[in-house]
Amino acid sequence: MAETSREVWITGIGLVSSLAEGADAHWQALAGETSPRPAIDATRFAPYTVHPLVPLDVAKQIPKTSDQRQMERWQRIGVYAAGLALSDAGLSGDQSLLDRVDLTIAAGNGERDLALDARILAALETSSMPEPVLNRELAAGLRPTLYLGQLSNLLAGNISIVHKATGSSRTFKGEEMAGISAVSDAVRRIAAGQGDIFLTGGALNAEREDLLLGCEITHTLAAGPYRSVWERGPQGGGLVPGSLGAFLVLEASDHALRRGAAPYARLSCVLSERAHRHRETSTAAAERLFDEIALRLEDGDLAVLSGASGVEPVTSEERDFLKGLERRGFNPRVRTWGSVLGHGIEAHAFAGLALAALAISKGAFYPPFGATEAGTDAPADRILVTCFGHWRGEGLALVEPTRESAE
Amino acid sequence: MTSKTRDHKGRPVVAVTGLGLVTSLGVGKHASWAGLVAGRSGVKAITRFPTDGLKTTIAGTVDDMGVAPYAAHDLSARMAEAAAAEAIAEARIGRPSHFPGPLIVATPPSELEWPHLRRLHDAAGGEGHEGYRRMLANARTRTFDDLARHVRFAAIADRLQMAFGTEGEPLSICTACASGATTIQLGLEAIRRGDTEAALCVGTDATVHPEGLIRFSLLSALSTANDDPAKASKPFSKKRDGFVMAEGAGALVLESYDAARARGARILAVVRGCGEKADEHHRTRSRPDGAAVIGAIRKTLDDAGVAPHEIDYINAHGTSTPENDRMEYIALGAVLGDHLRRTPISSNKSMVGHTLIAAGSVEAVFSVLTIGSGILPPTINYDPDPDLPLDVVPDTSREAHVRTVLSNSFGFGGQNVCVVFSAEPA
Numbered sequence: 001m002a003e004t005s006r007e008v009w010i011t012g013i014g015l016v017s018s019l020a021e022g023a024d025a026h027w028q029a030l031a032g033e034t035s036p037r038p039a040i041d042a043t044r045f046a047p048y049t050v051h052p053l054v055p056l057d058v059a060k061q062i063p064k065t066s067d068q069r070q071m072e073r074w075q076r077i078g079v080y081a082a083g084l085a086l087s088d089a090g091l092s093g094d095q096s097l098l099d100r101v102d103l104t105i106a107a108g109n110g111e112r113d114l115a116l117d118a119r120i121l122a123a124l125e126t127s128s129m130p131e132p133v134l135n136r137e138l139a140a141g142l143r144p145t146l147y148l149g150q151l152s153n154l155l156a157g158n159i160s161i162v163h164k165a166t167g168s169s170r171t172f173k174g175e176e177m178a179g180i181s182a183v184s185d186a187v188r189r190i191a192a193g194q195g196d197i198f199l200t201g202g203a204l205n206a207e208r209e210d211l212l213l214g215c216e217i218t219h220t221l222a223a224g225p226y227r228s229v230w231e232r233g234p235q236g237g238g239l240v241p242g243s244l245g246a247f248l249v250l251e252a253s254d255h256a257l258r259r260g261a262a263p264y265a266r267l268s269c270v271l272s273e274r275a276h277r278h279r280e281t282s283t284a285a286a287e288r289l290f291d292e293i294a295l296r297l298e299d300g301d302l303a304v305l306s307g308a309s310g311v312e313p314v315t316s317e318e319r320d321f322l323k324g325l326e327r328r329g330f331n332p333r334v335r336t337w338g339s340v341l342g343h344g345i346e347a348h349a350f351a352g353l354a355l356a357a358l359a360i361s362k363g364a365f366y367p368p369f370g371a372t373e374a375g376t377d378a379p380a381d382r383i384l385v386t387c388f389g390h391w392r393g394e395g396l397a398l399v400e401p402t403r404e405s406a407e
Numbered sequence: 408m409t410s411k412t413r414d415h416k417g418r419p420v421v422a423v424t425g426l427g428l429v430t431s432l433g434v435g436k437h438a439s440w441a442g443l444v445a446g447r448s449g450v451k452a453i454t455r456f457p458t459d460g461l462k463t464t465i466a467g468t469v470d471d472m473g474v475a476p477y478a479a480h481d482l483s484a485r486m487a488e489a490a491a492a493e494a495i496a497e498a499r500i501g502r503p504s505h506f507p508g509p510l511i512v513a514t515p516p517s518e519l520e521w522p523h524l525r526r527l528h529d530a531a532g533g534e535g536h537e538g539y540r541r542m543l544a545n546a547r548t549r550t551f552d553d554l555a556r557h558v559r560f561a562a563i564a565d566r567l568q569m570a571f572g573t574e575g576e577p578l579s580i581c582t583a584c585a586s587g588a589t590t591i592q593l594g595l596e597a598i599r600r601g602d603t604e605a606a607l608c609v610g611t612d613a614t615v616h617p618e619g620l621i622r623f624s625l626l627s628a629l630s631t632a633n634d635d636p637a638k639a640s641k642p643f644s645k646k647r648d649g650f651v652m653a654e655g656a657g658a659l660v661l662e663s664y665d666a667a668r669a670r671g672a673r674i675l676a677v678v679r680g681c682g683e684k685a686d687e688h689h690r691t692r693s694r695p696d697g698a699a700v701i702g703a704i705r706k707t708l709d710d711a712g713v714a715p716h717e718i719d720y721i722n723a724h725g726t727s728t729p730e731n732d733r734m735e736y737i738a739l740g741a742v743l744g745d746h747l748r749r750t751p752i753s754s755n756k757s758m759v760g761h762t763l764i765a766a767g768s769v770e771a772v773f774s775v776l777t778i779g780s781g782i783l784p785p786t787i788n789y790d791p792d793p794d795l796p797l798d799v800v801p802d803t804s805r806e807a808h809v810r811t812v813l814s815n816s817f818g819f820g821g822q823n824v825c826v827v828f829s830a831e832p833a
Contacts, residue, residue: 070690103685107581108560109516118538121528124521131617132459134521138621139460147622148690148819152516152560152581157820160685166699169685169822170589173514173579174561181578185593192600209539213519213527214558216546272576274568392565393576 008190009256009263009402010357012089012249014081014201017341017351018051018242022084027358030340035367038340040226040240041207049226050206051242051342056080062162072111072149075158078203078347081245082159085199089249090261095164097259101249102167102195103156104186106178106202106346110150112210116141155203165199176307176387177272178202179349180395184270186250196255201247202347211241220311220390228339228370229310230319237312239390242342246350248357253402265360267353268398269293275394282317285394286386287324293384293398299329303365303378305352306336307387307395309343314388322386333378339370349387349395356383356399412664412832414679415712418599423828424672425498425660426772427490430759431467431653435493439759440776443784444804448637448758450651456617463629465636466615467653467760476522480556482613483515484563486656488570490768491609495571498660498672500605508605510573511593513586514563515612515764523554563611573607583818584724585683586610587657587767588826592681594661604666610768611656620652626691628728640761641788642725642754643732643799650726653760657768659775676775679811679827680711686821693734693817700738703823704813708742711827713811715743718750718827720783720807722774722814725754726761735815736795751807753786753800767816771826774812778830783807 013023018039020029030036042049058076061083062068068076086092091101120137124130148154153171160166172181179202186198205211215221222238232238256263271292275285304322308315325332337352338344344351359365365380387395412420428435431449432442442449449467455477458464472489474482501507519527524542532548533541545551556562564577582589587610594606623629630649632639640651667674684706686699693700708715724735739747755773762769777783782804789801811829818824 109518114539117524121524121538124525125529130525131457135458135460135617135621138618139462139624142618142621142625144625145690147626150516150518151583151820153583153586153818153820153822154690156685157583157690157822160687160821161690164687166685166687166821168683169582169820170593170683171581173517173581174564175559177561177576178579181576185578188600188602189596192596194596194600209543213539213542213546216543217551217558218555219549219552274576276569391559392561395576 006191007253007402008187008267009251009253010248010265010267011251011256011261011263012085013264013354013357014085014088014247015354016053016056016077016081016245018053019341021054021056023088023358027362030366031364033367035369036340042226045212048212048221049240051240052207053077053243067162070145070148071158074110074203074205075149075155077205077243077245078155079158079162081203082199082201082247083163085247085249086163086165098164100167100197101165102198103159103165103169104182104198104200105156105171106182107152107155107171107173108346109152111208113146114209175345175391176348176389177393177395178346180270180272180387183349184272187267187270190250190252196252198250199247200250201350203245204243204344204347206241206243206342222310229308229336230370230372232310233312233316237310237315239309239311239343242344244341244344244347244351246344246347246354248350248353263402264357265399266402268400270397272393272395274392282314282388282394283320286321286396289394289396293396294328300331301378302330302332303380303383304332304334305356305383305385306334307338307348307352308336309338309390311390314390318386318388333376334373335366335369337369352385352387353397353399356385359383360399360401420664421595421598421678422662422664422667422674423659423676423678423775424662424667424674425494426675426775427493427658428769428772429469429486429490430655430769431469432759434471434489436772443755443758443773444782446785446787446803448787450636450639450760452636455615461620462624462631463620464633465639465651467651468615469613469654478520478557479515479614479616480562483611484566486613487512487563487567487609487611490656490658491567491571491607494658494660500660505572506607508573508603508607509575510564510568510577510607511590512564512567512577513580513590513610513764515614517558517560517562519557520616521618523557527551571607582822582824583820584763584766585816585818585822585824586764587771588816588824590768591659591678591771591826592824595678595681598661598663604663606661608661609658610765612762612764613654615652615654623652630727638788640727640757642727642757642786643792643795643797644788644790645792646790647727647729647732649728651760653762655759655762655765655769657765657772659771674831676778676828677831679713679829680707681826682706682710683824686823691819692730697734697738697741699821700734700817700823701741703825704738704742707825707827713827716746717811718743718813719809720777720812721750721752722770722812723752723754724815724817725756727756731817732795736797751783751798751800753784755784757787770814774814774828778809778812778828781806781808
């Protein structure tokens with residue numbers, strides 16, 4: 001049990017995606033009267049569709065070319081978005097504060113040298129002595145720095161190097177749930193007084209064939225022409241990966257007040273569960289989590305940002321969970337950010353929390369993100385964020401106005 | 408929370424009640440510890456794959472877990488299972504298939520290895536394409552489901568959770584070579600917060616495969632003293648020339664001290680505190696002034712409420728690279744001052760090699776065994792480096808009364824984590 005009653009505030013957002021760069025630009029692109037149109041590329045990796053990142057001037061956040069060269073693209077996207085979040089929270093350049101910023105990062109693996117792999121595989125196929133050939137080709141062909149571009153914890157490492165955020169550094173793995181774990185670690189430590197200010201986030205470079213190969217092996221990619229998340233079920237479901245960098249600055253309310261930082265919103269709770277999917281549904285696990293959240297909520301209209309990926313059967317199970325909210329007296333208004341930004345895997349949860357915080361701060365919710373979502377407006381005085389793992393894990397979070405701004 | 412026994416900051420005291428281990432010295436903590444205090448090396452010539460043309464041809468592989476064919480995921484998972492089962496059995500905690508707390512596990516990269524890539528590439532079906540296009544076309548035939556576990560980042564956590572019935576969403580973490588220590592830190596913090604009364608903390612790594620070896624080799628991080636494998640890892644020695652890759656797993660059951668006492672568990676040690684500090688200097692090198700490593704040690708002592716002179720023994724990170732061992736010496740000197748000269752410090756890596764992701768876990772288990780046995784494991788292969796005047800417990804183990812141990816873990820990417828263990832409070 002936390003011994004303090006400190007609130008967890010979101011005081012910085014860094015977001016880069018296929019639609020925009022920066023928090024405000026995302027609000028411009030996503031809010032308003034009409035539904036946003038997703039940016040998709042259906043040809044470059046055909047038969048797969050991806051959401052390609054908007055062009056970035058990487059030097060704006062990573063000025064040294066020597067630093068840029070030591071990173072793979074997923075790290076550059078992440079370091080860029082992390083820089084936006086630190087700057088948004090007013091931390092950039094404040095070395096004494098940055099030295100106390102704790103990092104909780106969600107990451108998968110980095111990227112492989114696809115051309116080298118292809119060359120070696122072709123050589124091995126026709127070789128009668130494949131093992132010595134493999135040794136020789138790897139020793140001659142691997143770039144020494146590539147491994148550093150591949151290590152999961154080197155996104156965090158590069159953020160420390162480029163932005164000088166050096167309190168502590170933890171990297172969580174495990175696809176979507178890595179994001180929930182990273183946020184949850186920060187929230188629990190803030191509530192318990194084990195830390196004051198955190199940079200939390202993740203990044204995905206969706207535009208690469210090694211990522212697609214991993215997804216294809218696990219049968220998670222959507223087939224056929226682009227459809228919004230909830231329309232994919234009849235075709236077997238699946239995710240459309242989207243390049244994404246999403247970071248938040250999470251801060252203890254008293255710490256933010258002391259330094260005069262303006263919050264977007266309060267992150268009231270983050271909960272996770274892991275259904276044993278061979279014997280229970282994600283619906284049941286999420287309902288147990290919601291029991292805890294429901295204690296804090298009056299029934300009625302409920303804005304929901306859904307992290308549904310499109311992968312089945314978990315997407316249908318989330319639909320059942322959301323429909324079940326009606327039986328509890330809630331009227332959910334669901335917006336599924338994967339339909340417009342694509343699926344961000346490790347970065348996915350952070351994007352949803354960022355969009356929730358933006359909506360709370362603007363006092364307005366988003367128009368439908370896909371054809372199946374109802375157009376009715378919902379008050380943005382509380383937003384439930386869902387993020388279920390495509391393979392394992394269920395996460396729920398509640399984002400609300402800070403108590404001060406509500407008064 | 409009902410914890411009555413509190414530490415210097417008023418937080419619940421956290422105990423270690425179970426230990427499990429797999430190293431290149433043996434399966435199980437007794438076999439590993441016996442080898443360690445005998446000063447035996449687990450480093451040997453690699454037989455798992457041909458090493459033609461490689462600069463480094465030695466490693467501390469684990470070859471006796473019955474995992475064939477080798478794959479990093481499969482061997483890592485098997486070792487983690489063995490270590491966790493041993494720790495849970497010693498702690499006598501929970502019910503069969505129900506561990507009453509969360510799992511926190513440090514795991515190596517999840518990736519397709521060359522035998523997997525070759526299968527995907529050479530299969531019939533992808534003709535007309537090359538490289539990844541060809542593998543993708545083949546993968547669409549859906550005949551490679553057995554490879555899924557290699558690309559899912561939480562697959563090892565999932566397997567452990569199923570085996571031991573841990574509670575909630577397990578954590579899979581990576582802070583490079585500090586990862587094992589990070590699992591202990593996460594467990595310690597969760598128990599202190601009152602989120603749980605117990606945690607299962609595991610680190611595992613089995614990545615001695617051609618690409619794994621070559622990656623570190625290209626970073627000039629590995630010893631090339633292939634001729635006499637047992638003598639290659641020589642931490643704090645003048646002629647140290649790099650670390651020796653190794654495999655292993657370590658597991659600790661952490662519990663709130665009061666909960667452990669209440670159920671009559673044997674207390675093996677107390678986790679006094681943890682600290683971490685990130686470095687912003689370089690991807691593989693520490694700041695020349697050692698500030699981040701110094702910061703990690705200071706934060707640890709502060710968290711533990713332990714004064715420098717109370718440290719009886721240091722379980723070093725001691726990788727045997729020129730850079731690490733010098734930096735560790737400088738940082739320890741900055742924090743411990745004169746007390747460092749009087750404090751024995753040894754590196755388990757001189758015998759078991761560098762177990763990378765698992766190192767913090769493996770060395771935590773050895774640290775607790777050091778407290779329990781009153782025996783300091785040696786640093787073997789020692790030839791003194793005049794620039795690093797340390798009592799490294801050279802070559803043979805030594806009896807000593809040890810109450811408090813500092814265990815260091817420093818990772819590529821600048822992630823530094825230290826842990827202090829003490830004997831049970833009198």
